[in-house]
Amino acid sequence: MSRPIIATINQKALKHNLSIVRSIVPKLKIWSVIKANAYGHGINNIWSLSDTDGFALLSLEEAIMLRQHGWKKPILLLEGFFHVKDLYLISRYNLTTVIHSHWQIKALENTVLLNPVSIYLKINSGMNRLGFEQKSFNKILYKLNFLKNIRDITLMMHIGNNDNSDNINYFDRIKKSIKGKDYLCSISNSACVLWNSDVHYDWVRVGILLYGASPSGNWSDIANINLQPAMTLSSKIIGIQKLRLGDTIGYGSSYIAKKRQRIGIVACGYADGYPRHAPNGTPLLVDGNITQLLGTVSMDMITIDLTNCPQTCIGSSVELWGNTIKIDQVAKAAGTVSYELMCSLAPRVPLNIIC
Known part of the structure; x- marks a missing residue:
């Protein structure tokens, strides 16, 4: 029999979450972001998002795969293209590409394409990652309007701080300056x-809303929106130990028993994608009871408190994150974000797909 850890991907939850987003922005078009292997959920498991207006990702290979699977709506390459020869495939498969660098513009000027391409022209919002500065933007935009390889242009910016009004005003100034x-x-x-x-x-x-987690990292911020977690990571108890006062747990003896205590060993570790730095007290669910992590997370196992779970035995089910234990809660306890936990799910964890 296989090791008991499993990640359940709920396609119905993905579809539900998209409908929630649609209800918030009913008159707008939605790019469903499926980069990083659909945030760890699997690029092949996102078809319940078929009501979206387009998919946004990074990989040209994944974009082509979507086309080969019959996806006819728009596909956006969020980091654009990386080689001049990529433009031939972008044109062939009718993909939309972000343009953020002068060398990409030069490639568009000098390449002979069968069909023109749609582009997203990126403005540097102040994050100083990708995009053009305001002082050169109008000149660039004017030039691009005369390139025969460009079908249409959409203006794009990425905001790193939602409450930063300077970013928003910056974009407004650029937009108003365009004649x-x-x-x-x-x-x-x-x-x-x-x-x-x-x-x-x-x-x-x-992105993150589709997968049922909070962009702020705090589940309480989205608790009233009725989103559903699309990923549940679960396992089982594979061992039980009884501790005496002063007994320790795991590497580094990071937990010392202050009383007689019953603990459970769970088949899950950092090699499965569980955060190695999750501290004592990180919540878990065992047989319907919320309990906590004890000791250091190891490669293949974690140890949990069974003090308030007298009926728990070997083979009992454990929810690491999912419907009850929110992934945001685990991430916050471990000093990270839910994005990282989703993307860190290891290939060795088998997937169970709920259609």
Whole structure:
């Protein structure tokens, strides 16, 4: 028999969460962000999101795979293309590409394409990752309008701080400075969709909300929105130990028993994607009872408190995160974010798909 850990991917939850986003921005178009292997949920498991207006990702290979599986709606390459030759595939498969660098513009000028491509022209919001500065933006935009390889242009910016009004004002200034044409715009990520309607514009780009977690990292911030976790990580008790006063647990003896105590050993560790730095007290669910992590997370096992779980035995079910133990709660306890936990799910963890 296989090791008992399993990740359940709920496609119905993905579809439900998309409908929640749609209810918040009913008049806008939605990019469903499926980068990082659909945030760890599996690029092949996102088809319940078929009501979306488009998929946004990084990998050209994954974009082509979507086309080969029959996806005909828009696909956005969020980091654009990395090699000049990529443009031939972007044109062939009718993909939309972000443009953020001068060398990409030069490639568009000098390459002979069968069909023109749609582009998202990226503005540097102040995060100083990708995008053009305001002082050169209008000149670049003017030039791109005359390139025969470009079908249409959408203006794009990524906001790193939802409550940073300077970012928003910055984009507004650029947009107002453009004369003679009204461009479609895409600024909003998941946080802006929820908490900043001023920048919704035409297309929103939604990631973490689709998977049922909070863009702020605090589940309480989205508890009333009725999102459903799309991933549940679960395992089982594979061993039970009885501790005496002063007994220790695991590597480094990071937990010392202050009384007689019953503990359970769970088949789950950092090699499965559970956060290695999760501290004592990180919540888990055992047989319907909320309990806590004890001791250091090891490669293949964790240890949990069974003091208030007298009926728990070997083979009892454990929810690491899911419907009751929110992934945001585990991430916050471990000093990280739910994005990282989702993306860190290890290939050795088998998937159970709920359609």
